Amino acid sequence: MKILVTGGTGFIGSHTCVELLDAGYEVVIIDNLSNSKKEVVSYIERITGKKVSFYENDVCDKDALRKIFNENNIDAVIHFAGYKAVGESVLKPLMYYRNNLDSTLSLLEVMDEFKVKKIAFSSSATVYGKPNSLPIREDFPLSTTNPYGTTKLIIEGILRDLYNSDNDWSIAILRYFNPIGAHSSGLIGENPNGIPNNLMPYIIKVATGELDCLGVFGNDYDTHDGTGVRDYIHVVDLAKGHVKAIKKILKDNGCDAYNLGTGKGYSVLDLVNTFKKVNDVDIKYQIKERRKGDIDACYADPSYAYEKLGWKALKDINEMCKDAYNYVKKEDRK
Ligand code: WQD
DSSP states (O other): OEEEEETTTSHHHHHHHHHHHHTTOEEEEEOOOSSSOTHHHHHHHHHHSOOOEEEOOOTTOHHHHHHHHHHSOOOEEEEOOSOOOHHHHHHOHHHHHHHHHHHHHHHHHHHHHTTOOEEEEEEEGGGGOSOSSSSBOTTSOOOOSSHHHHHHHHHHHHHHHHHHHOTTOEEEEEEEOEEEOOOTTSSSOOOOSSSOSSHHHHHHHHHTTSSSOEEEEOSOSSSSSSSOEEOEEEHHHHHHHHHHHHHHHHHOOEEEEEEESOSOOEEHHHHHHHHHHHHTOOOOEEEEOOOTTOOSEEOBOTHHHHHHHOOOOOOOHHHHHHHHHHHHHHGGGO
């Protein structure tokens, strides 16, 4: 079975390619390298001992997509490619709508042309907005507070309408909570350039000395220690969830959404203190003002994913912190 992975050299995409290959699938990657590096392909091959077909193209380019489908007998697609920075999406909404929607529509139209009607889509817990209660279930109301999240919500709607128009489609909408960590090899992971938006990459840059001090965005939230609570999930667990989703869509038709989270919430200070303990490093931090748009707490009820996909997260917060730092320490010795 051959799976096309759009955005397959990215953080979650590359980990998913490793798990797909380890599970015996063949992998084809399309990625324009706008937020990743080509050497990730060789790292995926080194980790798994298997070859990957790589196309350096943009998913908006339908002719490039047609070439891939003509040259490969694709059985299903996992669609990661898209812009994903919340703050940037507020500043550049048109860029986000154009890129994330155009790429998805181009992909679905070419899939339809080639009668490949099985897709797993990379959505996000951000579509739940500020939940009225916790833990969050898939049938909770959906609302978004930023253009990035709205592109995810619109694409979920496109996928549902597509299935309603043609029940031959088989669609898994995967709503991620907060992916962190890295593959134990230390060859793939996340370490964005410049000032990170997200918590773990920022903690890591303080641990390596690249940045001096972590700003903790608010300590007056309605949580056990006042700092924001999130459902951090090891990126390898998340990747394995995609393999389970592929198995499901290869077997059954339908269109359904699944929470990919651990079901456990940890605060900013929980994560900082765990990172310090397991990596034996100091992390200087200062309490700052709340970040606009942040919510107090967010964590999943992952039981539906377990019931329907037979998947649950296995790795704990200690392993997430250890693996995340291990990746950065190895970065200069790849
Ligand atoms: C986590 C917690 C912050 C940085 C976002 C997107 C979501 C998904 C994951 C794409 C919050 C606090 C953060 C810092 C801090 N991305 N924080 N200082 O906002 O839960 O989710 O990333 O799919 O769609 O919304 O993740 O890591 O930015 O923040 O105190 O320098 O850490 O306030 O409580 P978030 P995050």
